[in-house]
Amino acid sequence: MANTRGFVRKHFFIDRKMQGRYMMTLLIPMLIMLVFFLIVLYSASQSIVGTTTRIIKEEVENRIAVQLQDQQSPSIESYQALLNTIKTYVRDFSSDAKYRKAVLESLMWIFGIGILIIVAQIALLTIFFSHKLAGPIYRFEKMCHSLIEGNYTDKIYLRRGDEMQNLAQLINEVIRTTDERLTALRDATTQEEKHGIVSKLKI
DSSP: OOOOOOOOOOOSOSSHHHHHHHHHHHHHHHHHHHHHHHHHHHHHHHHHHHHHHHHHHHHHHHHHHHHHTTOSSOOHHHHHHHHHHHHHHHHTGGGOHHHHHHHHHHHHHHHHHHHHHHHHHHHHHHHHHHHHHHHHHHHHHHHHHHHHTTOOSOOOOOOTTOSOHHHHHHHHHHHHHHHHHHHHHHHOOSHHHHHHHHHTSOO
């Protein structure tokens, strides 16, 4: 019975140097993003506390001024009524429309700026990684078209820092070896020499 199972990868670290470099290149920005996100959360919490304190302070001061403004010597009952008013306000504070609007505006500013910075960082990382891969892939495609057309004189030259340097060297070696074999086959003067060259190939 034929084995119908697909290819099962047993080793996830094929090129440890390249994969390790990519892991560190991704891990460090992710850690920076995590620290930044924690800073954003801290700033948001501080903003909420500050906004809450400011609104409560302003509202309590307004209520005291309104309720005691015409009284030279407020009575105990007036203070008791004022205290009950403040207690009711504090108890119902979370449903206050002014408070909700102020908190929402603060959070929108903080998280909006944070999200924009994170999106910009992700975009820069994407451009960075695609640039290191897209260039070599494009060069490999051009080389394949050149080989299809029968040109065995070109070589692949990658920029410093590009990925797949080993693959580029291997392809250059393949081109060089193939060119040598084709040249030897072309320059062979006897049928025996041609047969000797062809016999070494698996075609």
